[in-house]
Amino acid sequence: MMMVQPKLTVVGAGPGDPDLITLKAINVLKEADVVLYDALVNSELLRYVNPNAEQIFVGKRRGCYRYQQEQINELIVERGYSKGHVVRLKGGDPFIFGRGAEEMEYATAKGMDVAVVPGISSSLAVPAYQNIPLTKRGSSESFWVITGTTKQHKLSEDIRLAAKSNATVVILMGMGKLSQIVELFQKEEKNELPVAIIQNGTTKKEKIGIGTVDTIENIVEEQQLSNPAIIILGEVVNHRNEILQVQRNINSKLTKSA
Incomplete structure (x- = not known):
């Protein structure tokens, strides 16, 4: 045996x-x-x-x-x-x-x-699937990956520190604390900072909401976004729209020339 x-x-x-x-x-x-x-x-x-x-x-x-x-x-x-x-x-x-x-x-x-x-982390892959780079020359030199809820079921203190930086901030398990997260960034006068929330990222059930610190809570309500979701805050969120706009312009030119 x-x-x-x-x-x-x-x-x-x-x-x-x-x-x-x-x-x-x-x-x-x-x-x-x-x-x-x-x-x-x-x-x-x-x-x-x-x-x-x-x-x-x-x-x-x-x-x-x-x-x-x-x-x-x-x-x-x-x-x-x-x-x-x-x-x-x-x-x-x-x-x-x-x-x-x-x-x-x-x-x-x-x-x-x-x-x-090791596995591919959702903190990196989910934004990437939506054409959101966590670092980009001229926009972000670093990024934070933070849990939204600590072992004590409280908001991570690191989010307060991250809100003071110019880095991209990625928050996992943070949907239940979204109001508190928004408030921290508003206190740093980052009301217009772009925000993306991606639910069920990289899957067929993927949903995304794009807004700013001031508007994201309304967007979450309108689009009924919930867990499992990732929150991304930073100028790099705009890269997605830039790529989409370029693609639209190319498709428009191709349509006109056809």
Whole structure:
């Protein structure tokens, strides 16, 4: 009888578009004995999983937890020692607000081997899919990526600091705190700063609202934008309209010459 070698590999599934998962991640899924996957993982990715592997949904939907984090940690260890290679499939990149580091620490303390496969973070890919660069010569030299809600369910203090900078600001999990975010930027007299909110980014259900600090709350209400969504604040948001305008001009010329 072969001895089970307990191992945890934390894998980033990417931001939603199934084509944005990495080749390395696919190869790990093919080798898995157990896959624990989250709600933000595109279900199409499960077709890459070893057909003999156990698949367990451990995500959160509509504010309800199927498993608490402590239970997930224990499940990783239990399945690792009973079945072998556990793959923890998480949306985006597991080290960017994904709690991947916590799960690896727990598994390591219990004697398991651990590894990580980075994923494409929604903080980068979702704006890019809408032609919004996080940095652009003459507009932004840096960017912040901040969680909108801390462990204590409060607004991150880093947003206050980011509002004082000239950097692009990307806020994840911030829709429930949008009014407070707007207020912080208004206090810095950035009322006309462009803002984009992208819901279900890189997927077929993607929706986008574009406005300014002063108008974005009305736009969210009009377009009924909600989680999961990303908030982008900065002059780089205007790049999207510039690209769209150039495309319109080219299409118009082609139509007239036809």
